[in-house]
Amino acid sequence: MDVQVGDLLTMKKPHPCGSKQWKVLRTGMDFKLKCMGCGHEVMLPRVKAEKNIRVIEREGKSVC
Template identity: 45%
Template sequence: MRPEYGMGDIVQMKKQHPCKKSEVFQITRMGADIKIKCQGCGAVIMLTRQDFEKKLKKVVSRSEEH
């Protein structure tokens, strides 16, 4: 089953960000690639959709924009 996620959603990844502050990220861009922003340090990471779905653990909260 494929998790439902969209722009602005807060997601939890399987591994913690190297900053050690958070494993929670906000989706800031969607397309062939997905850009996520660390909620601990503010770093921006771009992943392919396939890598993102492999590393995604769960959707923590949905954006009001949906």
């Protein structure tokens, strides 16, 4: 899956704040994601993050 820094990800399940949008801050074996609702930052293993992605948006364009 082609995920790059700066992409907006829409996940399957919402964060406890209610937002499903996450911004990618770092990629590699783990993803560092920032919640677009409350600003909380989390590190997730790449496999777990890719499994839960619904849509990848890159600069206004939908990639997946």
